Amino acid sequence: MDFGIGFLSNNVMLPILDFFYGIVPSYGLAIVALTLVIRFALYPLNAGSIRNMRKMKIANPLMQKRMAEIKERYKDDPVKQQEEIKGIYSEFGNPLAGCFPVVLQMPILFALFATLRGSPFAETNLPVNLKILPQEAIEQVEQAPLTTKPSNIFVADGEHFQVSAVVPTGGTLAIGETTKVELRSVDNKSLDDLRIEYAEEGVDITPKWEITKGQELAEVQPDGTIKALAPGDITIQAEVPGLAADKGFLFIEKLGQIGVQGENGEIHWDILFMIVFFGLSLYVSQQITQGSGPAGDEKQDQQQAIAKFTPIIFSGMFLFFPLPAGVLMYMVIANVFQTAQSFILSREPLPENLQKLVDAQEAKQSRADGSGRGQLAFEPGSAKKTPTKATSGPKASAKNSVKIKPNSAGKGIEKADADKSDSKSNSEKKVSKKKA
Structure with missing residues (x-):
């Protein structure tokens, strides 16, 4: 099929x-x-x-x-x-x-x-399956002409025919019997007649015959004639050359x-x-x-x-x-x-729904690429810290906080320190009043 x-x-x-x-x-x-x-x-x-x-x-x-x-x-x-x-x-x-x-x-x-892969670009193979029986067994077989499935074969440039392999005596042979396999078109023209008809084209489509299965059971001649030698199954094949196989481009x-x-x-x-x-x-x-x-x-x-x-x-x-x-x-x-x-x-x-998926995936991938490392000092949004020296003694205790350059973050810290200082002075005043 x-x-x-x-x-x-x-x-x-x-x-x-x-x-x-x-x-x-x-x-x-x-x-x-x-x-x-x-x-x-x-x-x-x-x-x-x-x-x-x-x-x-x-x-x-x-x-x-x-x-x-x-x-x-x-x-x-x-x-x-x-x-x-x-x-x-x-x-x-x-x-x-x-x-x-x-x-x-x-x-x-x-x-x-x-x-x-077929004609005219390559060879066309036409296989035929035959059975060889002893002489006493062949008498019980009803014979009918055997015709294989046709294949397209070019016989000249632009001219091609459907050609089949035909065995007039049928697909069963007796030992010692001789028969000829013919190649015929669907309109019953033999390939030999077609070769003669288109001989002026100068194309050689002479078939090459060989036994591909059961070589020891039969022999075949260059014209397709078969002679049965021993009982068994054989396959004979005709290979017709492709006329465009040797042409270049x-x-x-x-x-x-x-x-x-x-x-x-x-x-x-x-x-x-x-x-x-x-x-x-x-x-x-x-x-x-x-x-x-x-x-x-x-x-x-x-x-x-x-x-x-x-x-x-x-x-x-x-x-x-x-x-x-x-x-x-x-x-x-x-x-x-x-x-x-x-x-x-x-x-x-x-589509819109798929484009949203692509955008979301790209955004996720972009965030993943940027989240694997810490922020560098020169990148926007990074805090700039001023290194300070560690001090000790009364001078250090007199200081309420580390001095920071005035900026938005620094102002917030200074205000917090000032509030702490005011709260401390108020509490000291209350204690002195109670003692008095």
């Missing part, structure tokens, strides 16, 4: 590819145009996902805190608990709302990916070239450059997305620290699981488009 990927590839992607190739006969430009058309068509869906992710990054810490409080408060009342949680979702949004646009566009992106040597290192050990610098550029664009896109919300949440900081390795991991995968250069070019263009879209959407104003 391909979830409609084959239908989208044959009925949407290839017609668009043919349209642009008809305007400018360059498969490289056709890939660029096809990628941009699909990306612009998916712009609204992708924008909704990015906006929701941006909102959730800001609101998620507060949402998690409030939901934990609600679950604790209404742990014995599930109905009330669900009502309160729905209220939170209505205020901040549902975290799963951004998943629907992603799921909706996945078949389209997979169809685009499958189109660029800009700095790309061959659109169908696979891997950073060639068979002779040479380095394919064009593929290496695209892999590195893909990783850099992914890193920039992450920085834009992560910088759209407040900092300070420990869980999000941990996630961001882990996400820093994502560009390295994804780029490294292309070294161990190589892709054709044309597919890498599509992925680089799509990622640059995604980065530009993320940057544009990060400039949009936030």
Whole structure:
């Protein structure tokens, strides 16, 4: 089950590819145009996902805190608990709302990916599964022609057909029996006839036959003829070359070239450059997305620290699981488009309730940055103290207080000392009167 990927590839992607190739006969430009058309068509869906992710990054810490409080408060009342949680979702949004646009566009992106991995940019494989039985057992089997699932094959520039592998005698062979696997289009034209019809194009689409399973049970000829040798299951495969696999575009040597290192050990610098550029664009896109919300949440900081390795991991995968250069070019263009879209959407104003959260978080962070140390003497609001020498004796007792430079604080202290002095003199006068 391909979830409609084959239908989208044959009925949407290839017609668009043919349209642009008809305007400018360059498969490289056709890939660029096809990628941009699909990306612009998916712009609204992708924008909704990015906006929701941006909102959730800001609101998620507060949402998690409030939901934990609600679950604790209404742990014995599930109905009330669900009502309160729905209220939170209505205020901040549902975290799963951004998943629907992603799921909706996945078949389209997979169809685009499958189109660029097939003809004319790469070889097309047509496998056939057969069973070999003893002569006495084959008589009990009802035979019927075997036809495999059709695949799109380009026979010339801008000309392609749906081609299947056909076994006229059926999928079961007797030991010693010989049969031929034919490649035919859905309108019953053989691939050999199509090769002759488009021979003037100078394109070689001669299939290469091989047994991929059960090599010791049968043998195959270059024309697809099979001879059964021993009982068992076998798989025979026809590999049809892609006519655009050896064509280049800009700095790309061959659109169908696979891997950073060639068979002779040479380095394919064009593929290496695209892999590195893909990783850099992914890193920039992450920085834009992560910088759209407040900092300070420990869980999000941990996630961001882990996400820093994502560009390295994804780029490294292309070294161990190589892709054709044309597919890498599509992925680089799509990622640059995604980065530009993320940057544009990060400039949009936030909803009022989320903007208040951002402002509050920034204010809290600012206070935290300033509260970790004491005030310095030169900072505004710091008290300036005048150092004094310690004295003793009658002179010291005659003094009521330390002298302070006259300022607003000093005047208050002097007034307090004067009040104490007046109170002391009054009490002394009362004592002298009583004695008299």
